[in-house]
Amino acid sequence: MGHLIEIRDMYKIYAQGEEPVHALDGVSVTVDTGEFVAIMGASGSGKSTLLNILGCLDTPTRGSYLLDGIEVARRSRRELASIRNKKLGFVFQNFNLLPRMSAVEQVELPDLYLGRLSRHARRARAKELLARVGLGSRGSHSPAELSGGQQQRVAIARALMNEPPVLFADEPTGNLDTKSSVEIMELFTQLSAEGITIVMVTHEDDIAAYARRHLVMKDGKLVKDVTTP
C-alpha cells in the first residue's frame, strides 16, 4: 500500500545572488495517513521550503512528489489549485485571515471555490466548524475583533472546510502566547486523533512534543527522523 506523501530526491535551488542557495538538498521522506509530524531545525534550514512544496504552494527544482499516489511535482497551476482546495488545509503563522470579513465567511471560502455545498449547507457547516474550534458565538466577528488565538482557530476551521486529509501548519503558534499555543496544540491533537494527517513546522521543543514523529532539517538536508511510540 502506498504512502499518503512520498517525496524522493527533492531539490529546491534559488539561483539569484552570487552563489546558488540549496534550500532543499536532496530530501526524501514519506508520511502515512494519520501521522502527526513536526519538522524542526535551525532558522534557514529549509523547513518552510519543504512544507510549501509538500503543500503544493511551491514547486521543487528537481525531485518527485507523490501525493496520495499521484505525481504532483509537474502539474498545471489550475490542477494544483484544485488539489490544494480538496486535499490540503493550511494554517499559517500570521493567520492570513481576510480583513473585514466575518469569521463565518472566512470559513466558507474554500467551499466557494469548490462549490460542493448549497448556500445554506455551507453556512451551517461553517458554523459547525467554528463551534468545533470553540468559537461558536463569534461567527459574525471580523478578524480585528478577535484575539490572536481566536484568529488562529478561525484559520483552522477554514482549513477544515473541505474535509482535507492533510493539514499543513507553518509555525502555527509562532505569534501566540503560551496559553493560546497550548489551546491550539490541543486542538491539533484532537484533529489528529480524528484521523487527520498533520505536518507542522516549529522550532519550539514543547510544541513539537505534541507530535509523535519529529523530522529535523539542517542546511536543506533531513538529518533526523524519529518516531516516539
Next chain:
Amino acid sequence: MILKVSVLAILRNKMRSFLTCIGIIVGIAAVISVLAIGKGASTMMVKEISSMGNNLVMIWPERNRRGEVRTGMGSGQTMTADDAEAIKRELGHLVSSVSPTINVSCQLIRDNRNWNGRVSGVSYDFPEIRNWDVSSGRFFEEHEQRSCARVCVLGNTVKVNLYGDDEDPVGTILRIGAMPFRVIGVLSPKGATGWGQDQDDIVMTPYTTAGRVLQRSRFRAINMMNVSLISMDDLDEAKREITALLRQRHKLADYQDNDFDTRDTTEIMNTIGSVTGLMTVLLTAVAAISLLVGGIGIMNIMLVSVTERIKEIGLRMAIGATPAAILWQFILEAMVLSTVGGAVGVAAGVGVAHAIGELQHWPIVVETSSAAWSFVFSSFVGMFFGFYPAYRASKLNPIDCLRYE
C-alpha cells in the same frame, strides 16, 4: 458571492473608488446631458418645421450685404408681389397656392390702449398653407384681398393686450398706424418658437392692403413668399421652374447669381439631421476619449489594488482559488467600478439635462438607447482595462504572494 467580494473590496475604499470612477462619471454625464439637450432641440425644431406644412418652398429676396433690407425703403428690394402672382399664374400645374408676406412694424391703437406690433401682410390662403386656423371670427377672403380691404386678424397676444381676456374683438375697429381696420377674427394661439419668439404677437392683413395702405410702396416689395406645392414629388422640378421664372422676371443674365434664396422644409430637416448627426459623431468621440481616460484610471487603481492585496491573493490561491477565479475576481471588481460609474454618470447626466431644460425652458429628450449604451460601454471599459491587472494577479505564484512583505 464573487460579486459580493468585489463590492466589498470597492466599499472598503469608498473615496478612492469614487475618485477612480470620476473620469467615467463625468464623461458619461456630459455625453448623456448634451445628447438629451441636443435631441430635445432637434425634436422641437422638426416638430415646428413640420407644423409649417410639409410641401412648402420658402423664397426670400437676397439679403443686402450690409444687413437685412428694411421693408418700405423701396430701392433694395428685388422681390415683389407681382413675382408671387406670376408664380401662381404660370406654374399652376405645380403650385397650389402662393402667399407673399410683407412685414411692417406698426403702432396698434385701440381706444386708450397701445401696442407695438408686427403686422404681416399675407394671402387669403395663408391658414391653409401654414396649418394655422382662427379660433374666432374668420380669416379674410379672396375678394377682400383683391379689393385691398382694411380688415385684420389678430394674434392671441395682441388680442389679450388690447382687449383683455373677455372682450370679443371681432367687429371692432383697430387703428394700425393711422389707418382704421376692422377686426374680423382671432388666430388660434401657437405659442413661442423654440428660439423664444412669440408667434402670437402678430396682426395679419391681406398683403395687398399691407403693401398699399401701410407700406405705401410703388414697387409692391415683399419680404418673402411661401409657395405650397401640389405634391412633394415635384419638389425638384418646382424649384427649378420657380428659379427660372424669377430669373427671367428679374432679367438676370446667365453670369449673374440668383437675387433670391429658396428653402424647402425637407432641406431644413436635412440640415437639422446632418447637424444632429455631426453632433452625435463629436459626442461619440468625446465619450470614447473620456471612457479611455476613465478606463486608464481604473486600470491604474486596479494595479495598485492587486499589489495592496497580494497577501489576500496568496491566501485565496492557497485555499484553492484557480488562476481563472482570481482573474475573474479582479475583472469583476473593475467592471463593478466602471458600471457603477456609468450608472452614476447616466443619472447625473439626466439630472443636469433636466436642470438646464428647466432653467432654459428647453425640451429634454433622454433616449433610453443612449443610456443603455453608456451602461454597456462603461462595463465593457471595466472589463477591458481591468483585464491586464487581473491577468497579472492570476499569474502570481501563491508562495510569492504569501511571503510578500
